[in-house]
Amino acid sequence: MKIGAGVGSGLGRRAVLAGAGGLAAAAAVGFPSIVRAQSKSLKVGVYGGYFKDSFDKHIFPEFTKATGIAVEAVAEPTGEAWLIQLEQAARAKQAPADVSMMSQVAMLKGMAAELWAPLDPARLPNATKVKPALINKYPDGRLSGVGAVSWYITLVTNTKSYPQAPESWATLWDPANKDKLGLLALVSNSFLLDVTAATFFGGSKHLDSEQGQLDCFKKLAELKKNVKLWYRDEAQFEAALKSGEIPMGQYYHDVTGLAAADGHPVRSTFPKEGGILDSGSWAVSKASKAGDLAHVFIDYMCQPQIQALLSRKVGTSPTIDRSATDLTDKEFAAVSSDLTPIVPRYDLYVSKADWLNQKWTEMIVG
Amino acid sequence: MIRRAPRSLGEHAPILFPALMLVVFFVIPFGLMIAVSVARRIPGGFYEPDLVLANYERFLSAFFGGVLSFSLELAALVAVVAVGIGFPFTYRLARLPRAAQVRWLVFLLSILSLSEVIIGFAWSTLLSRTAGITNLLVAVGLMAEPQSLSPSFGALLAGMVYQAFPYTVLVLYPALARLDPALVEASRTLGASPVKAFFTVVVPSQRNTIVATLIMAFVFALGCYLLPQLLGRPQHWTLSVLITDQAIYQSNMPFAAAMAVFLVLVSLALVGLSLLFGRKEEA
């Protein structure tokens, strides 16, 4: 589920299976980890629900066919529960999954705890093509994670209510849009601080200082009266956007495109400041004994044809430059954009999590 | 009847099981929650066992005070409205022919099977501008153009009352079904109109049932955390919503636990107060 890739998670359709997956994962903890090198099987953690279903159907069988390595997919629960499970299992020298798809905030937290086994770039030739923004490194330069999937959150509108596509995130602040917006409810999954910094303060550098963060909060407070719904539940906003009840907001680019293709009067627009690029990374638990196979898997996933397959079948944006892929313009536009994206300041959402959350809640509730 | 205090294990047996259940399902979880609430939060991580009051200190602010008092007021209002509608409804229901009663009760039980999510969605659609009831009002000419009634305080109240309503009816039903119909007839023959009989006999004679139902609906409404998100605006988010945020989205278990402990204590205190008040009235 996509929100799960941020710090938070919602309750949308992609999350339905996540709870059950969490149980299964919890049950896996504590079993003696068999040396799987000989049996050539790999446990891969993927966000439960939509992502796991898609990977099971389109990706993992291809991987097994190509490498002979069997994949045991593990559904990751929502939120940071998976990180906690991995941490606790690692202390007992167990790995509920060898490779896991982790949100950027969870990546950073895992790095703080030295949870991730350093990866060897020499054994990941395809990873050199991955965009630098999607590569995770320890402070000392060791490679801790490689971009797995990425996607865009963009400015979405109902075409009946807005015959003209908006051009800038600034339209969210337009007094004409009073009571028209649906925005994500949490500071750590809406990334609206990053959007505000990019739109009004010249970029995310402005968030470096506390004063800069307060500037953004102050600016954000101005759009409050335009917001009809601060949503945690994707499906609620999606339904309202389609019906025109809430005709504007932020939402997933690919899902909106699919809805439009189904004939719903909705559109996704990349504002001139860029779409919000969120992503998940592959990381290997230090307790895993299948490091070799994990390298094979990660390298396989970085190949251009696999990234193209992901774009076509799962709806994610390629983690590598589009020119390396065989995606057509139309296929590429369905999942991504050439505009410079707004990459969230995940470091802030880790280091100042409580403070930002408190300020945010006071801002929207107060 | 054993008049002396029970001595052997066998004599204690009848209360052993409920006592055990209470310990297993309430005392232990609540104890764990208290333990977590004084744990030390590791920013960016999890928490470590400790004995710090920082989580409670953070809670003791005007902001959380406001959220807490709103939550309590909202729950109280939901309880009053649900019982205010549910009591006369159940009174009438208990006087219907048996077959009609069964139909109603089955219908109400089926509402119980609806999850908070479904109720929230149904009401937000019902109160929407594009597909809601205002379209009906426009169609019959009572309104100039359809309006959006959700999210709003009214929508939230409607959704929560709707959710609490079947519970209040099911709690009130046994008592009202047992109510001697002669009580009302007696008051009629003594000069009370049906409405007066309802308020001077039915309501006061069911005072304890009403208080118990109010408390049940209040506690029930206090635990609501999805409807405020689906039907309310941010200023209508209850403490339960913020607890959920902290526990699930911020991974701040100690703070979530501190808020939860506080909420449980405040609601226990309120319930205790209302019972005490009720007992004094009776004496």
Added chain:
Amino acid sequence: MSALVLDGLTKRYGGFTAVHGASLRIPHGQFVCLLGPSGCGKTTLLRMIAGLEEPSGGQLLIDDRDITATPAHKRDFGMVFQSLALFPHLSAGENIAYPLRIRGVPADERRRKADSLLELVRLPGMADRPVSRLSGGQRQRVAIARALALEPKLFLLDEPLSALDAKLREAMQIELKQLQRRLGITTIVVTHDQREAMTMADLVVVMSEGRIRQAAPPMEVYRRPADAFVADFIGMTNLLEGEVTAPGRASVPGGELVLDGLPPHGRALLSVRPEEVLLHPATASGGQGSGQGAVANRLAGTLSFVRDLGASVEFRIDVSGREIVALTRPQDRPAVEPGAAVIVEIPAEACVVLPPEGGTAGERPS
């Protein structure tokens, strides 16, 4: 003279008729008992008078004023319910003062009135007692006091004493009767206990299957039952079936009866109270023995059973296969033992000629 008049009051529930056209005139100050087996319609009739059931037909008049459509709370009738229906949330005094409160009588006056009513029902000083802490008899008295608080035109009681034990019930019957005399209030009591009716009533109204069978003073109902049902229901009786053989003569099993009031021809149904039946030993020298053949009003039989009831002795005699019951005072006990041949004497004046079974019954012309 003021009176309560029931004119053809009828109550139907769907296809079932609970009360068939009940007509009755109750003069002011009378104590009336509606008597009959359970399900005879007596309670329904009382509830129609109280205004708690809407008649399906007929009229109800009080002092020539039609009150058929007057709601219960505007009739000013006091009623005592079978369950007593004391308000559990009020004390004894508050229960009694309830109708005064409804009418807005000031508190101190209510209190004074409640105290004097408690005095009247001999419960002085009980005003503050919660009803849950009253004994059965005390609750009874409170219910009566409450029904009398408004000095009603009509005092209605539905099986008021049925919950009391036998001794207390008898005492209450007498007390109730005395109270009614003292107040001179028109009173209607529903009961299934004929002793209770005989004890209290000025007018006994016997009902069966929704119809009034007879309405008459207790002794008349006993001595001159209007039909076989009344004769059988009130006390014990011997029902004799006979054939009119000549004017004033009827043959019955075991002999012939000579009496007045017989129909000119056909079958006759006679009721004879056991205490009116005379019993003689059948001795050859008796002069009037069976040997002499058919002497009028004397039937030959065999004593089958004797039992001593203390105040009386009961004899059961087999007369041509029919059982006749006779009661005598112990001092008048004839010297006969079971198995002996006896003569049963039925005095002409002891016979009540009843309409044939299934014939219509109504108020008996006196």
